[in-house]
Amino acid sequence: MGYGFGGFLVVVGLVLALAVRDSINEVDLVMVGWIMTAVGVVVLLLTAITLNRGGRARSRTTVTDPNGVQQVRETRTDI
Template sequence: MGYGFGGFLVVVGLVLALAVTDSISGVDLTMVGWIMTLVGVVILALTAISLNRTRGAHSVATTTHSDGTQSVSERRTEI
């Protein structure tokens, strides 16, 4: 889903909740708008959390030995 879909739901939901004054028989557009806004905010939060979990620390160390050879060690830590 992602940021785009979540943002879209928030915008459309707020327009329905705050700006639309029309009515459809049997449908409360204001409540539908608030529900869409809430779902959009949840999607944005879940997207931010899931994308942040894939980040981690990355370090590379080069060691020079007494005979002139070098060795490279790579370390990754997941958060």
């Protein structure tokens, strides 16, 4: 999803919640707007947490034995 989708949900949700005065049968557009805004905020928070988990570096090393057997070693370090 990402920042763009979360921002889109927040903007459309706030427009529905605060600016639209029309009504659709059996649908409360104000409540739909607040729900979209809340979901957008959650998407923005999850995106920020996921993308900014701290710098982590990962390296892989492939070692080949004299017999031709390959082993892959993976190391992870926090930056």
